[in-house]
Amino acid sequence: MSIIQLTNLKKKFGTNEVLQGIDLTVNKSEVVVLMGPSGSGKSTLLRCLTFLEEPTEGVIQIGQQEVAAGEKTSRKRKNEIKELRKRTGFVFQQFNLFPHKTAIENVMEGPIVVQGVEREEARKLAKSLLEKVGLGERCDHYPSQLSGGQQQRVAIARALSMKPMVMLYDEPTSALDPELVREVLQVMKDLAQEGMTMVVVTHEMNFAKEVADRVIFMDGGVIVEEGTSEEIFNCPKEERTKRFLMRVKEE
């Protein structure tokens, strides 16, 4: 069963065609890692999936909800986009936690405001999610009182609070100090093991090797090559993939 289905997704910024017709299907419980050089369109692809960026062309389907690109805004379309977003947990490179709210309030916000859940019930759910990401003791801390790794784990809990069908991560560990990367990757690994469907933009090769069912290599707004991590890392077919992997390994 497919969770995400992209058909001919295109995105132009002015005359710059950043996504040149992406077709992609992500199945239930599948973990897809997206790699590619800077500027290849990885972030744009994730952002277009939930209309943080309006695509120029194409159709996006998440679960049963389908939205086509480039249509006029109407109340109906806004609601459809909202449905897409509710089904999708988005984790940002810069965390984007709400600084004026405590960790637990960050996680309660979506259920209360969007789903109209009672405060106490939302608190229970948030508490259990924070425990799940190893932060049961940090519920009442403000983001400014948490380390980067802890903030990103709160952000993951916040995304999970809406019970999404799929989690999207845009370089979730690249703003972190090296010693904090592991705790975040571990949380993501645990989620994957529980069967969460995920699309992850990351250059963490080890994570891809251990967790990814499929690795996709993007360059210049197209999918250059895809396969299992073994296929992509050990015997890439395309010249561009080889060059990119050499560079990543050097780092």
Added chain:
Amino acid sequence: MDISIIIESLPTLLNATLMTIFLAVVSILIALLLGFFTALARISKIKLLDAIASLYVSIFRGTPLLVQIFVIYYGLPQVNIELDPIPSGILALSLNAGAYLSESFRASILSVDKGQMEASVSLGMTYWQALRRIILPQSLRIAIPTMSNSFIVLIKDTSLISVITVTELLQMSSLLIAKTFEPLTIYLLAAALYWIIITVFSVMLDRLEKRTSQHIAL
């Protein structure tokens, strides 16, 4: 300087000081509301709202407050809008301060990182929910220093409405001088009273600022 003059004038001047505080507080409250909604109009996607709000801000920032006071008090009666001195004064002060405040509110809304809006809508919030729950609480905290500053300016500006016979602190001082012929003593006394209320409010607002800005990364 005659100490007895100070003692005799003080009760009257203190009363007038209360009037000054009243004018400033009422005007700032109206100005805050006005500034807030004008800022929302300025960032709204509805062009007409933005245009009206911009025009208002431009007019009230681009003309002297004293002229605004004259137009409202002496000018409007010609088109059959007659307001008493105190409402005229409050209207002029709040329209003027509202224009300035709207600019600082707008700047503070725009200064909230756009990742905050993205994180909010990603949870499924609407634009307005995100604005109300996430963006505005942060931008209001960011705007507290400029709000404080506007209030201080407003306290001083109340002295301008002495020209339309509102017996606030400055007008009352002038009346007393006409009786006592002691301009230096009375005006210094008035200055001291302005200084005291402004200092007291500054300290209070400073405290408020410290309390609320704790968890906002600036």
